[in-house]
Amino acid sequence: MRFGFVKILSIVILFNLIMAGCSNSENHFDNIDSKIEVSVEKVGDKLQPKDIKVKHKQDVTINIKSDVDGTLHVHGYNLEKDLKSGEKAEISLVADATGRFPIGFHVSDSKSQDNHGHDDDDDGNGHEEMIIGNFIVEPN
């Protein structure tokens, strides 16, 4: 019975440590660039690509293009950028806080319709914000 426990335990530990090792090696970055430039585009109600992934402490430049006029808002970091339809804009920041920060978009046109809207930013002009993607800062 005792031998059985030891065997089961050994197998469980070995399996899990191997799996843990594999998954850690996936996420391990030895040479993290201190600067990163990402290009994204807002098409419809989503960013393409949807998630912007960076590492903690990186200097990030986000090049962004939108299909409509509006304001982009990175939650948590509380960054806002006015965007003009079809024109490129740039947001620079230092990713000094880890986490997953939703990226919201307020459409300038009040007739805009979207079904992902929510009324968290009651800016008084009746525009709803839609979440179009995420800014993800992973720990090193």
Add this chain to the structure above:
Amino acid sequence: MKKYFYGLGILASLSFGLLNVSKIQAHGFGERYDLPIPLGFFLIGASLTIILSFVVIGFFVNYAHKRRDFVPTRTLVGTHALQSTSMKIIGALIKLCAVSIFVLLLATGLFGSRNPSENFSVIFVWIIWWVGFGLAIPIIGNFWASINPITIIFDAIYFILSKNCELNKRCKGLRHKYNCPKYSEFNFAPYPPVLKYWPIVFWFLLFAWIENSGYGASPEDLARCVILYTTVSVIGMLIYGRDIWLSRGEVFNVYYNIMGSFGFLEFERDEHGSLVNINIRPPIVGLLKLQTGSISFVVFHIILLATITFDGLSETFIWYEAIDLFVPVFGLTGLEFLGLIFMPAVFFLAYYMFSWVIYLVAGEMNLNKILTVFVFALTPIAIAYHIAHYFSYIVITGQMIIPLISDPFGFGWDIFGTAAYTTNIGLINAKMIWYLSVITIVLGHVFSILISHVKSTGSYSKRSLATKSQYPMMILMVFYTALSLWIISQPLVER
């Protein structure tokens, strides 16, 4: 008998008044920026859970039966000190402070800004009180019973009423001689035995639904809910007696009593509910003192565990996929309500099944007894999950209260100069949270096994039976711990 129904009628009508709230989206306050724990952390946590289970079981098989009673407590502040004038003044000031905050939250809720993140009431109730106190009380101990505004209000009302009551005056003088009821036991009608602990089950389900569905994000609706709940509780205490209603109908009193038993301070009370001693004890062991003989209480405890888990699950992709699938059938509100019923039902079924297996394996105790004896062994896992799920939330989102201290109504005031404070999102690193979550959940699991073992040794006549009973219980706990770890490893979605 008629008195029962008058009392129940008043309570029921007030309760239905609570349901009359207008729908508001929850999002807009308390945003979470967590990163789910990676697979590696999940697997290490799961491995540790299994390894430590064997270690703890080994320890208990060899040693625990030698010492059943290991709940050492030492008085930190004794009765004499608590009765001193200075301590009475401090106590009165703390109570005054608690009632002032209570009044402030009602005032801000009713008359303040409609934007939840600019209103003291919403942030205070959901983030500071529900999450913050929910974290502090299991660590410190049940201090809620001393600052519960509902009991303070009730005591004040009772004091005013009893001052003008000739009968009560005479009774007070002759209480000792004729064994008149103490004020904490005074009632107009006996508590209907049929109700058991079902009122707290009802309140907790309603509260969990208000929280998860986002009904409580409107300051005005939230204030109305608080007023109605307070009124119902005060009336309940007046009709059925203070203590009986506090233990069966005032859900937060019961909730914090369970959670606070985990803490390192014991707030010892006499039969009047007055604080007599503040004792220091090792954490966790207070749970050993908790006992119940009622299945309705077991149901409440299981609902408590399940809803805390559901709170985490409802932020993951799994739940959002369920929403896409079932909303056309049940509607969003219906689905949220079903989720709150479904999870406790599954948890209760699992607990019932494992208790039945214990009954088959160990015998001696009947199934009802097994269900009631081991239910508190699940408390540490719930507390651990609560800490793992909410620690970053209280550290980051809890900062929202800082500007609101200066501007509680959202009118643009700056009383203490903190109105311009912005949340520091870099205060805690995601990796630190991952470690904390895994360590907390694994430790919670170990503590659960510990409680379960001590409960079993105190309940079974033979050591061999107690040991036998623990194998099914351990499998259930491993399952629940793995579920907790799995939920915090799931990708989150915004609400």
